[in-house]
Amino acid sequence: SPAQLIIARALLGVAGATLAPSTLSLIRNMFPNEVQRRTAIAVWMASFSTGTALGPVTGGLLLEHFWWGSVFLVNVPAMALLVALGAWLLPEFRSANSERLDLTSTVLSLAAVLPIVFGIKQIASQGLSANAIVPIGVGVVIGYVFLQRQRRLSHPFVDLSLFASPGFRAALLANVGGAFFIAGIHVFAAQYLQLVHGLPPMRAALWSMPSALVFVLSSALMPLLVRRFNERSLMTAGLAVAALGFALLLGIRADGPLPLLVAGLMVFSIGYTPVASLTTDHIVSSAPPERAGGAAALSETAFELGASLGIALLGSLGAAIFRARMMAAMPPSLDATSAQTASATLGGAVEVAAGNPAIADALLIPANTAFTHGLLAAAAIGLTCLLAMALYVNRALR
Numbered sequence: 001s002p003a004q005l006i007i008a009r010a011l012l013g014v015a016g017a018t019l020a021p022s023t024l025s026l027i028r029n030m031f032p033n034e035v036q037r038r039t040a041i042a043v044w045m046a047s048f049s050t051g052t053a054l055g056p057v058t059g060g061l062l063l064e065h066f067w068w069g070s071v072f073l074v075n076v077p078a079m080a081l082l083v084a085l086g087a088w089l090l091p092e093f094r095s096a097n098s099e100r101l102d103l104t105s106t107v108l109s110l111a112a113v114l115p116i117v118f119g120i121k122q123i124a125s126q127g128l129s130a131n132a133i134v135p136i137g138v139g140v141v142i143g144y145v146f147l148q149r150q151r152r153l154s155h156p157f158v159d160l161s162l163f164a165s166p167g168f169r170a171a172l173l174a175n176v177g178g179a180f181f182i183a184g185i186h187v188f189a190a191q192y193l194q195l196v197h198g199l200p201p202m203r204a205a206l207w208s209m210p211s212a213l214v215f216v217l218s219s220a221l222m223p224l225l226v227r228r229f230n231e232r233s234l235m236t237a238g239l240a241v242a243a244l245g246f247a248l249l250l251g252i253r254a255d256g257p258l259p260l261l262v263a264g265l266m267v268f269s270i271g272y273t274p275v276a277s278l279t280t281d282h283i284v285s286s287a288p289p290e291r292a293g294g295a296a297a298l299s300e301t302a303f304e305l306g307a308s309l310g311i312a313l314l315g316s317l318g319a320a321i322f323r324a325r326m327m328a329a330m331p332p333s334l335d336a337t338s339a340q341t342a343s344a345t346l347g348g349a350v351e352v353a354a355g356n357p358a359i360a361d362a363l364l365i366p367a368n369t370a371f372t373h374g375l376l377a378a379a380a381i382g383l384t385c386l387l388a389m390a391l392y393v394n395r396a397l398r
Helices: 002-030 034-065 076-089 103-126 130-152 160-164 166-196 201-228 231-249 258-285 289-329 336-344 346-355 357-396
Strands: none
Touching: 002 034, 002 258, 002 289, 034 201, 034 258, 103 130, 103 289, 130 160, 160 166, 166 201, 166 231, 166 258, 166 289, 166 346, 166 357, 201 231, 201 258, 231 258, 231 357, 258 289, 289 336, 289 357, 336 346, 346 357
């Protein structure tokens, strides 16, 4: 059921949240030399992006032949291997002054973020109403309480003193912004491939693979790039190239060729690679070794928060555009319930069209066009924001 899926994904999120900061903290302590550390983080990013490249293809292959739950079970052997070998191979670094986990701050952080995301989704589905404004207001108030608590604690859940550095703020913004747009645009890309162009999961995964492979190759080249160019130049140029990738996406049409989508995502991946690697290094190395775990957790939290907000905000924007255009183009012969389903999401429109073959084309053509307009709006916002981020990072790292 949806509830079971959400709970399972939440548990995976908790598990994943322990892995990435821990590995980055280990890298920070194992490689005090800057060049070695950046090389290690580049290898770490390449490993991460290799998994990202293999995941959709593996998932598509499994879905073609097996039960949908197989996409979860296939990960169990890898996790079993980690449990078996991790304690033996991984070194341990522990601060002598480490404090207990602040559960109150943990609860406050969740209580701040979740109502805001919920409110944003309510705006997308129901428009501006009390059901949306009240949760957002509650989230903002709790977020303020959370920040005030961090200022009072001797060992804060989030070390706000790190934000005093302009370079740290720029790196964190680039981290959040990059995650925001890469997650948001891939939500559109997956639906564009499978629903607008009607590709099965395996073929859709293959079309999405080039951008992931480019990310892997670009990550492998990072050690060479950091030896020849400084951090400021690489991050500024990377954000500008990522913006160029979004500019290419502005040429997409509902019945257009797929290579344009692939090219745009590939260019974005080329540009975002140095940004992801260098912002991670900058954030982790900004903290003293005993606080490396906290800084690494902040880096990963920023990335995950950016990705979550990208899916919520850009997805909500696309949903609002889709609903507005579909309400004006709905075939008059549809009953009210079917019309509501078809105007809610592209998946709903495809489902209603499958049950009404006589009006399938009259429904799907405007639905595909409406969805593509949402994708174009997201690309236009991404282009503008990435260029603004490039200018800000260039100035902050001067």
